[in-house]
Amino acid sequence: MKELNKERNLKKVLIFLGAIIALVILNIWQSGSFYKLNQIIKNPKIQVFTIILLAILIEGFPFILIGSLISGSIDVLISEEKFKKFFPKGKFSSAIVASFFGFLFPVCSCGEIPVSRRLIKKGIPTAGGISYLLATAIINPITLFSTYLAFSSLKIVFGRFLVAFICSIFIGILIAPKDKNEILKEYEEEHPDDENLSKIDRILFHSEDDFIIMGKYLIIGATLASIFSTFIPREVLLTISKNKILSILSMQILSIILSLCSYADAFVANTFTYLPDMSKIIFMISGPMMSISLIFVYFAAFKGKFVKKLLISVFLTLFTIGIIGSFIMR
Amino acid sequence: MKVLKSKHFYKSMIFLIYFLFFLSISFTGNFKIFVKKFYFPYIIIGILILLSLLLAEIKKLKRFKETSFFDILTFCIFLFPLILLIIVKPTTLPTYTALKRGIQTEFLTQDVLKSLQEKIEIEGKYKKLTIKQVLGLAKSKPEQIDGKDIIVEGMVYKNERKFMLVRFLITCCAADATPLGIEIEYKENGEKEEIRNDDWVKVRGKVKIENDKVKIIAEEIIKTELPSNPYLY
Numbered sequence: 001m002k003e004l005n006k007e008r009n010l011k012k013v014l015i016f017l018g019a020i021i022a023l024v025i026l027n028i029w030q031s032g033s034f035y036k037l038n039q040i041i042k043n044p045k046i047q048v049f050t051i052i053l054l055a056i057l058i059e060g061f062p063f064i065l066i067g068s069l070i071s072g073s074i075d076v077l078i079s080e081e082k083f084k085k086f087f088p089k090g091k092f093s094s095a096i097v098a099s100f101f102g103f104l105f106p107v108c109s110c111g112e113i114p115v116s117r118r119l120i121k122k123g124i125p126t127a128g129g130i131s132y133l134l135a136t137a138i139i140n141p142i143t144l145f146s147t148y149l150a151f152s153s154l155k156i157v158f159g160r161f162l163v164a165f166i167c168s169i170f171i172g173i174l175i176a177p178k179d180k181n182e183i184l185k186e187y188e189e190e191h192p193d194d195e196n197l198s199k200i201d202r203i204l205f206h207s208e209d210d211f212i213i214m215g216k217y218l219i220i221g222a223t224l225a226s227i228f229s230t231f232i233p234r235e236v237l238l239t240i241s242k243n244k245i246l247s248i249l250s251m252q253i254l255s256i257i258l259s260l261c262s263y264a265d266a267f268v269a270n271t272f273t274y275l276p277d278m279s280k281i282i283f284m285i286s287g288p289m290m291s292i293s294l295i296f297v298y299f300a301a302f303k304g305k306f307v308k309k310l311l312i313s314v315f316l317t318l319f320t321i322g323i324i325g326s327f328i329m330r
Numbered sequence: 331m332k333v334l335k336s337k338h339f340y341k342s343m344i345f346l347i348y349f350l351f352f353l354s355i356s357f358t359g360n361f362k363i364f365v366k367k368f369y370f371p372y373i374i375i376g377i378l379i380l381l382s383l384l385l386a387e388i389k390k391l392k393r394f395k396e397t398s399f400f401d402i403l404t405f406c407i408f409l410f411p412l413i414l415l416i417i418v419k420p421t422t423l424p425t426y427t428a429l430k431r432g433i434q435t436e437f438l439t440q441d442v443l444k445s446l447q448e449k450i451e452i453e454g455k456y457k458k459l460t461i462k463q464v465l466g467l468a469k470s471k472p473e474q475i476d477g478k479d480i481i482v483e484g485m486v487y488k489n490e491r492k493f494m495l496v497r498f499l500i501t502c503c504a505a506d507a508t509p510l511g512i513e514i515e516y517k518e519n520g521e522k523e524e525i526r527n528d529d530w531v532k533v534r535g536k537v538k539i540e541n542d543k544v545k546i547i548a549e550e551i552i553k554t555e556l557p558s559n560p561y562l563y
Binding site for chain 1: 341344345348352355361363364365369372373375376379380382383386387389399403404407408410411414415417418420421422423424425426427429430431432434437499501502503504505506508528
């Protein structure tokens, strides 16, 4: 019943939007300035918006697909008992082990969401699942190596690793509920356990569901990220960065709206030459943990209440570590 | 048209259009407008996974399941970026982005130093360098480049005060593009074709380093076509 109402409301909104768009087109057509549309398309802002949107998607989709396939394989091939046997049961120990999983499956930020969802569903301690979710995009060989390439400084690489490690374990332990159902959003999965199907078909069916749901939210998130990236000049945030506290805060906001891949953000951070090192490190951790395109995918995979708790705690933890760190690291 | 009411039809269409899209950008090489070559293997893996998902979904077409409004909405969301791409037909990031992001006139990372060890092409008395190499040399070994004749290629950005040659450096994708720029000292010749913002040009001239700032005293600026690789890596 609730679903039906939601559908009806959404239909009304869409019909309303459609009517407005139709009116605008009719108006342009009547005023005889239809050729202006061509100028709008050629506008550099539209070009930039399209390029950035497509770039995030072309970069993100293969990783979501790989992540979905890994997730499907975990579900079909590895039994719950096996997982429970090999994975540490304690909150703390599971969070530590899971934060190093990035060395086993170095998937990018988009790919780790379906995998972590599946790991939690399979019954690994929730603290482990959360710390895997936060750590993998940063604590993996590719990201750490690209950070070294960008900065040529082991201090920055170690700083990035350490802050990400502390943050993911801390948040894993802090917000993990006992019951996994408080985290996982149930979405309709079709005949996942149909015994008549071959293992490959079952893996593919699981992957399909993951890809369609998370891909959809990646498109919405990437659209927002490219709107921000196109229209907000970076200087606005960089000029208020002179103050230590403001510089941490503005780097957190910048990383959220830019939605860069964790393999690339170090090269962008390196261009903020006048910022303290700690602000750059926070920029490189906040992005892979809570960029705007990821936030949408989080809402697709997990329950809203949990995602809100996760985002608030990541934001505050990074802010606190950033402030303390900027006084230690000079 | 029972098939149009099937949930699996819309899902298959999503896999099909994205399979074709990824296939076409990898065949035409157009993926380079958006992401670095490094991503090519991942795109191929993506294509293979999409194909398997498509085949698996087609198998399901036999079992009819009625589509809901949300399935069609999902289909439209997936369609949106591709329709935008077809209408806008983007070619490369314009200098508008450079302004928004702030043009970097100093730049040095380890891979710049590495690229300086590669063999440099020579055209007449001019050395062919990229903006990234010029900025790297100016910072690391200024004596090796100051006063030398070079050719550099890039996009024009000019206003009342400055004339700059700009090129985007990308690490993964266009979202992380960093604009690198060199100031050009050039007196425009009234008879020649006017050079505008976003035009691609080749600049021949002498490098001059003053107070750690590098610029090129241009002898000639020639308009060129958009290169096959518009970005630097």
